[in-house]
Amino acid sequence: MTHIIQFENVGLRYGNAPETLSDISFSLTRGGFYFLTGPSGAGKTSLLKLLYLAQRPSRGVVRLFGDDMVTMPRDRLPDYRRRIGVVFQDFRLISHLSAFENIALPLRVAGHKEAAIAQRVTELLAWVGLGARTDALPQTLSGGEQQRVAIARAVITQPDVLIADEPTGNVDPAMALRLLRLFEALNQLGTTVVVATHDAQLMSGVGHAHTLRLNEGRLA
Amino acid sequence: MRLRLPDLPAAEAQLFPEGRMAGPMPWVIAVMIFLTVLAAAMGMGVSRAATGVAADVAGRVTIQLIEANSVRRAKQAQAIERHLAEQAGVENFQRVSAAEVTALLEPWFGKAGLDQDLPVPMLIDVTLRPGAEKALPQLSEAVRALAPSARIEPHGQWLAPLSAAMRSLVWLAGLLVVLMAVASVAIIVLAARSALNTHRATLEVLHLLGASDPQIARLFQRRLGLDALFGAVIGLFAGSLAILLLGYRFAAMGSDLLGSFGIGLAGWLALLAVPVVTAIMAMLAARLTVLAALRHML
Numbered sequence: 001m002t003h004i005i006q007f008e009n010v011g012l013r014y015g016n017a018p019e020t021l022s023d024i025s026f027s028l029t030r031g032g033f034y035f036l037t038g039p040s041g042a043g044k045t046s047l048l049k050l051l052y053l054a055q056r057p058s059r060g061v062v063r064l065f066g067d068d069m070v071t072m073p074r075d076r077l078p079d080y081r082r083r084i085g086v087v088f089q090d091f092r093l094i095s096h097l098s099a100f101e102n103i104a105l106p107l108r109v110a111g112h113k114e115a116a117i118a119q120r121v122t123e124l125l126a127w128v129g130l131g132a133r134t135d136a137l138p139q140t141l142s143g144g145e146q147q148r149v150a151i152a153r154a155v156i157t158q159p160d161v162l163i164a165d166e167p168t169g170n171v172d173p174a175m176a177l178r179l180l181r182l183f184e185a186l187n188q189l190g191t192t193v194v195v196a197t198h199d200a201q202l203m204s205g206v207g208h209a210h211t212l213r214l215n216e217g218r219l220a
Numbered sequence: 221m222r223l224r225l226p227d228l229p230a231a232e233a234q235l236f237p238e239g240r241m242a243g244p245m246p247w248v249i250a251v252m253i254f255l256t257v258l259a260a261a262m263g264m265g266v267s268r269a270a271t272g273v274a275a276d277v278a279g280r281v282t283i284q285l286i287e288a289n290s291v292r293r294a295k296q297a298q299a300i301e302r303h304l305a306e307q308a309g310v311e312n313f314q315r316v317s318a319a320e321v322t323a324l325l326e327p328w329f330g331k332a333g334l335d336q337d338l339p340v341p342m343l344i345d346v347t348l349r350p351g352a353e354k355a356l357p358q359l360s361e362a363v364r365a366l367a368p369s370a371r372i373e374p375h376g377q378w379l380a381p382l383s384a385a386m387r388s389l390v391w392l393a394g395l396l397v398v399l400m401a402v403a404s405v406a407i408i409v410l411a412a413r414s415a416l417n418t419h420r421a422t423l424e425v426l427h428l429l430g431a432s433d434p435q436i437a438r439l440f441q442r443r444l445g446l447d448a449l450f451g452a453v454i455g456l457f458a459g460s461l462a463i464l465l466l467g468y469r470f471a472a473m474g475s476d477l478l479g480s481f482g483i484g485l486a487g488w489l490a491l492l493a494v495p496v497v498t499a500i501m502a503m504l505a506a507r508l509t510v511l512a513a514l515r516h517m518l
Contacts, residue, residue, distance in 0.1 A: 055518060056518055081427075081430035109429050
């Protein structure tokens, strides 16, 4: 069983404040499906930031794809970030780019050819039910539509790891189920999926998923 | 083996929403370049005029014979001319005719002419060969030996105060160019910081999607470089127009000094380089500013 992500005694502190995360240790296997849950303020978003390399821990060891991210030179981190798809809680869509352009962004950053980009983005837009909103700017999309664009942007590169922070918070149950099936389909292709959610119904929708429960900055 | 990250494709140039000339930066750059071009042209023009005037008078000397006795004066003149003819450093010499001297004195003595008894200095214009100016003290000594009352006046000496003033103007113009270049760089750095703040959200998303620092910096430097180039071209165009109009006005005055007030081909080529240098400075400032900001992110 290959561990794609390993945390060992990880602590995270912002400035001189008390630790937001303390003594976090866990391993995620390649191709696993994980839910991260816990009450508000438990440290879920902080843990996700460590996972998608927006933050280094204050202590402990974080390994991604077998490499130590704590000591990794920062100019090498983009190589690792490109292997991780992220659905941010606030979507972080670029407001002056269309749905198409937002979804195409990771492919462009990775240097894919324009023809291949157009085909993949168009297919995915149709899959998430936004085939008719290709040229729409994010501010003209509903919350649910924006969320679907954010999800499409995260999965467009078929990343090794998909991290999603409350990915179904703004969509109706039918669309939530549809998006969950997309995550499962990616998972079956080998992508390790980590979903932070409060949604018990969503968590019960994936039988083989593991659950990481955070409480006051510690894994329960 | 380390992977080399590819460049962002051209389509990513649209990552920043504003079109060119959307902010004040290109217009401020246009004004700065307009003033820089005028200052540079003034410096080059004055320098060129000063060089032209200096070249015109270099090696030119006037010998004045103020001996009151006309017979003795004529003998002294002949002796000096014989001496000049033997000197290798003397390119040519010419006695100023009585008619020319009379014409020179006309403003003071009127058209009636000079009284025959009035002793008028005899003048000999001498042109030395290039490099022979160093032998001027020896020549002066020899002339005084032949005519003790002779005065030897290098033309450069008359123009020394004007040359000094012109040199001061050239230095002042150079200082202005340097000050405006410094101010332009400061404006570009401020514009880069402003652009960074405006587009911070875009930058953070790109960063988290795996864009490398040089990729992101390239986007900013391309945008700022193009804006600066656009502003600089406008400034250069306006400045060049002003220079051409001034040149036309000076030429119309018919003055030898002002008529030589041009900047020449080399000057125009130097001015054409200004927008390119400005764009390069803008790109460098943008790159350094963005890379410094990105270093604060993981």
